[in-house]
Amino acid sequence: MKRRLSTTLLTLLCIAMSGTAQVRLPQLFQNGMVVQRNKPTVIWGDAQPGQQIGIRLHKQKTMVTADADGHFRATLAPQKAGGPYQLTIGTTVINDVMIGDVWLCAGQSNMDVTIERVYPQYPDEIDHYENSKIRYFRVQTDKDTHAPKADVLPTSWKPLTQANVKGFSAISYFLAKRMFEQTGVAQGVICNSLGGTPVEAWISADSLLSEFPIMVQKTMLYDNPEMVAAQDKANNMANNRWSELLDKSDKGMAEGWNSEAYNDKDWRTVNQYSTLTQGYHGNYRGALWLRQHLNIDSKHAGKAARLLVGTLFDMDYTFVNGREVGRTYYQYPPRRYQIPTGLLHKGDNVLSIRFISKYGIPHFIHEKPYMLIFEDGDTLRLSEQWKVQEGALMTTCPSGGTSIQNLPSVLYNAMLYPLAPYTINGVVWYQGESNTGANDGWVEDNGPAVYGKLLKKMMGNWRALWNNEQLPFCIVQLANFMAPSEQPQPRSAWARLREAQRLVAINDPFAELAVAIDMGETVDIHPLRKKEVADRVGACMDHLVYGKKAWLSPQPVKATANERQVTVSFNQPMLSGEQPEFEVCDASGRFVNAKATCDGTTVTIESPVANPVRVRYAFKDNPLKARLQSAKAVPASPFEIAIEH
Template sequence: MKIKFILSVVTALCFSFCVSAKVVMPQLFQSGMVVQRGKPVIIWGKADKGEKVTVTFRKKVYETSADGDGNWRVRLPKQKAGGPYVIRVNDLEIKDVLVGDVWLCSGQSNMDLQVERVYPQYTTDIDSYSNNDIRLFHVHNETAIHGPKRDVRPTSWKPVTKENAWNFSAIGYFLAREMYEKTKVPQGIIADSWGGTPIQSWISADTMKNNFPMEYRRSLLYQNDEMIRSQMRANQLANQRWFEVMNETDPGMSEDFTALGYDDSKWIKKNQYDNLTGERSYMGSFWVRQHIKVDAAHAGKPARLLVGTLYDQDYTYVNGQKVGETGYQYPPRRYNVPAGLLREGDNALTVRFITKGGNPHFIKDKPYKLIFEDGVEIPLSEQWSVREGARMPRCHNSEINVHYLPITLYNAMIYPLAPYPVSGVVWYQGESNTGDGQIYESMLTKLIENWRQLWNDSDMPFVVVQLANFMEPSDKPQDSGWSWVREAQRLTAKHVPNTELAVAIDLGEAVDIHPLRKREVAQRAALGFEKMLFDPKVKLSPEVISSEVKEGNVVLTLDQQLKPGTLYEFELAGADGRYHNAEAVADGSTITIKSSLKSPKSVRYAWKNNPIRANAYGKNELPLSPFQLVIGE
């Protein structure tokens, strides 16, 4: 009897354990999630082999069992927009679930750019906006070189508030707001991007192997964890030693160039936009100082110090105290000066530049000033006292950035999200592929096919954001790598079904690869989705539908009416392929280009890094895309 009792207890305990065994679900399935309306709802996860899984949603029950590997999946019927609801999976309860539209936003740094960075462009608007019907899901950076991961790094869904949006993709944030205004249904944004990454990183191994074999083999070279660890450790040590030697030999560290009382009267005086070092290239540390006068009313008060944008790394000090540092060139320097630091009268501002190549410099057309809480501003002088710190030799290392390698981000950041249904994808990438313009169309086309196959959605809408204008404008024709990528993006949108182009050729900045006007980019992306999903009559950017030579001039016919007037940034080429600037005029839905060539063969528009004078717009205020075409084809 005693043995039977013990066996009964053990059996009961085993049964209890089996019944209460918890399922494990991907990060996407958490309280606050948004489920895509109008498509079957796919729910999946892990459990013990053979375990029964029960999903309860909106009073209906769906059952399945985990397979031999512990995987399970349930397909729920299409849902209408609404909520909040509760999803129960065995003993797991997912609360506050909304049904609406879900958007995937991916690419590199311009997609990654956070609300914090664009805040000065839209201050009041961001300050005043919150919306519980918009939920944000940020996929954290991760790599996988050997094969796809099952899930992304721990993260969560968050409702839109200023605080929650602060470090979220600005384009994703504004896209959600635009789509909410258009549809009035809940919106979910999945931000899945990584600055500086090439398109190859976001494509699957099979796609790369079958279409870009050399790129695929490049990834194979790094499928050795020991080699990567050893190289990364060696690079870390080399970089660490480089900084140690620089700091040990920099007189500014021992003499404290940052102190208010330091005598900088013998330093060289230079304008901040001159060549500060007098060299073509400089490596090491370099110091600049200036003095700021503060009145009695603002002495001791906290302030915001804007030191524009600097190349490359900086450490910035006020009266000997460090107020901020930035490790690379792109972020704006917005540093807080704490209360009690500023004195009445003279104050010393010191910046220590660190560069590993190129020259330390200030970026033009950026804000350089001290701002107090009462709104009073003190502009910084363009004149600085400058002095060399420690000039250094090159830091010899062989960087291995795994996230730049083919396949790695697809494996770690895209594959785990499927088949979570989405309404559409925004792709903003290409800056890191401006040397690959001739094959970028093929790669982008394959990426779209790849992702649609992964999601088992052959019509999944894509909006491709075309690269914005950037760099120094030129009056002369340029054979620009940026232009070739823009053309590849245009042609992909033209040739791949259910794909639209968001033209951003007028939203860039000459001095900043990360322009701030991200709301306008999101608005144009939203128009693309509106056309594909809700109203095919929506007009996007004008497109050329035919071209011909008429009475010696080139005449382009477009798909819509243009704003009339003289147009710039058009070029014509003859049989020799050499392009020449040409005058053009818009009238109705045609553009007439005056030709100085006897037999013009091809035409292009805005084919430069920064075609600053490009001014062809539809009457809907959207810009004509840069393009190149053979006349008559």
């Protein structure tokens, strides 16, 4: 008995001593983390080989031993929502741990768009709202051309506070807020997105190899850290050298064209929406200076103000009375600059912009605000007329070559792989803009013709990584964008990619499509109505994850023809009435506009062509007249289907 007791004490002592060495944990395991409720909790990390690590979270505990390489992994049984709790892993204590729902929000720049960008759309939704049960984990930008990494770059879980909210992804914010209001449980959002990236950057090389070997080969060219460093250096050197030459050549810099005192009476006057440059057919690389005079009354003289200069293509340095009030280095963000107290004075004031065009046609974006907003709410609209002068004409800025972050698999390796197997509730995928290039038939094609295959591979790849074949995906369909057209656009890359997204979603029992065909903007690839999109994402997750009845986008079931009358049946009742944006084609493949009327679950189309073989709806870059909706006012997805005879 005495010997048995001594053995037991010795065993306990060894366990206690082995647990004293510090464990190394992934970035996800930090104070404030959210653990998925009602599902097994996977915990992993590194320790000394053979080290025993005790793990405890709320009512669940276990012991695990690190393998010969020092890796350990343990799984705790599912637990109900609650917290805050402590998670103990060896001697490491993680505080303020909530058990709730965890979402992975991934994609490119439309997933990236922050609350700061969309704030003017939703001030009442954002001001003063704080919630310690909503936590945000932003994966930092990284890339790896060689192999998957063990962890993401340093980051942290941030609670939803007024101090943090502006940096939240807008989709992530509104989704988490909606889901919290519905469930009352903690919401954790892992935001993993990077602007301008194609879908193949988020897929493993192993998944791509069999069907897309050329894509894998593109990345293998850079399968060397020195090569990657050299390419990054070349990109930076090219941009820096171009900027240096521009600054030296720019007469506006040398002559002080930003100065309030500068005399611009001999400059040309142009409307901001006309061609800003003369003699260059719109294409101008270099510096273009613009000035306009603002008359400030005595009431607003000396007062602080907010300057809104819409959106510009592509860079700007903006000055008021010779003082720089803001700068933006690329084309997409709205220009919102603060004018400090005391800068504006009574009478004539000068607003000047050093407009830098690196890659395209310098222009102002329509339908954006151009004004001063004073603290008392008064506004002063800017004139559309500007004084313009060319500062320096430049050659095109060399790109330096390949953008490493866009290569196949590099973001999967560095930003996605390290997150698994952290238990998640579902994935929101908002991406596709960077795959709208039409390279049909070429061996390196990554456009609409193959996007569906790539998206399916990505979803299968991620499900395998999380060891969950039923991992829910909500695919956000591309919004309407670019100039509208009254006529059919048979080769619209945006329409074709939307159709690829639709087909992937409807043929996957664990995926849904969040339609955004009514949420876009003609002139902005980053539409601001993110709350409405997040609401549709939430409805998809209500159905996929919680099994609730949800009002989703109507989908066509089949199309039939009786001579020249085509009938399209849908899977739910629709709002009745005339429906523009329908097209039909005959065997030649030429699409023509057709009149259509909706009644109940069917749309009846009068075909202008004999023997129609296919029907399309809203199959354009920007089908502004698309208004086909369910009885619950959810828009139908654009589609193309064959007609049965």
